[in-house]
């Protein structure tokens with residue numbers, strides 16, 4: 001009989017917005033529990049804020065000043081890579097010292113220390129506590145930000161990225177997952193009870209093996225769900241309408257470190273990374289183009305769940321046409337879907353005198369995607385419970401905005417990095433400042 005997989009070993013948790021249990025291995029996630037203390041009781045874990053591929057992120061009380069902080073507890077394997085540590089800790093610190101105007105736009109690292117646990121040695125990064133990510137608040141497919149808020153948020157990120165590029169920093173992993181709403185100043189002074197009253201009590205699910213076998217010391221006794229997006233959305237006066245950029249794990253200053261491997265989220269990955277493994281400020285511009293679309297649309301330009309590089313390239317070619325050489329020749333599935341000129345392959349449809357050739361799929365375009373915003377929303381959602389940050393349902397973009405945003409994204413999403421506009425040009429684009437009057441359609 002085949003051995004049970006790691007997943008089969010456990011009963012499923014009661015909720016799905018939680019890290020996978022397979023991540024809890026030697027070298028993996030740290031088994032943290034609510035109430036756990038670090039640095040001689042200075043930091044005490046009181047809730048969970050999120051998780052990513054490399055870490056779990058917890059809300060903690062800093063007893064030195066009674067304030068609230070976020071503890072990003074890295075997987076042990078990621079903690080031992082000097083370049084990762086350098087990026088996660090030193091890039092945000094350098095940004096704050098070198099670029100005073102970015103202080104409100106990038107997350108602040110306050111402290112860091114290491115802890116030894118049965119899973120290994122973990123780097124813990126103490127950060128300014130922020131709110132949910134843009135991804136979390138939109139909660140695809142039913143919600144997107146209010147139009148004015150979407151543009152304001154996009155401008156803040158553009159401003160931060162412009163300053164970073166001007167000083168020689170590359171972010172390397174720009175997505176809606178890594179842009180977080182700021183919380184109101186009063187939140188930092190909340191008691192534990194205020195946290196639970198406003199954000200709900202942590203939901204936890206006991207971890208149990210199917211066989212009844214005891215848990216290993218590196219396995220958590222409970223999985224804890226992060227504060228839910230609906231708690232954030234419906235909490236009154238807790239979130240500000242400003243954002244900070246977070247997650248500098250893929251960032252670098254001037255030159256990528258020798259062990260650098262570009263690692264942007266697949267749906268935001270630029271073609272030069274896919275084909276040449278080459279990151280840079282231009283790749284940030286591509287990722288940010290995808291991110292602006294997602295901020296305005298509430299859903300991604302290219303699917304989040306593509307699964308493969310080839311599936312992403314197929315969507316790119318459907319949208320932007322034939323790849324430049326030599327990438328076209330390197331795209332292994334091109335003959336399956338496309339003619340040599342990048343047009344979709346043709347298939348025979350109909351019978352007898354109605355028989356004709358038709359493309360095997362329709363071509364995509366940014367403008368078409370922009371025109372579809374607001375018209376394909378899930379009609380079952382109610383306007384109540386959406387919160388003040390969310391656009392009412394069924395609101396489409398004015399044609400004037402479709403043209404303006406289509407122009408901006410078209411220039412940011414050019415295949416060749418040297419053909420893309422720079423962040424200097426992005427922030428002066430009229431889409432950020434034009435008033436799109438209702439009724440111009």
Ligand SMILES: Nc1ncnc2c1ncn2[C@@H]1O[C@H](COP(=O)(O)OP(=O)(O)OP(=O)(O)O)[C@@H](O)[C@H]1O
Nearest residue numbers: 049050051052053054055057070127128129130247
């Ligand atoms: N300072 C913070 N305040 C509040 N929540 C945070 C903070 N930092 C991170 N989070 C939450 O934790 C999640 C994971 O954080 P982050 O993306 O930094 O982790 P990661 O392991 O580096 O993930 P990735 O797989 O994206 O590289 C974020 O999406 C966010 O929801």
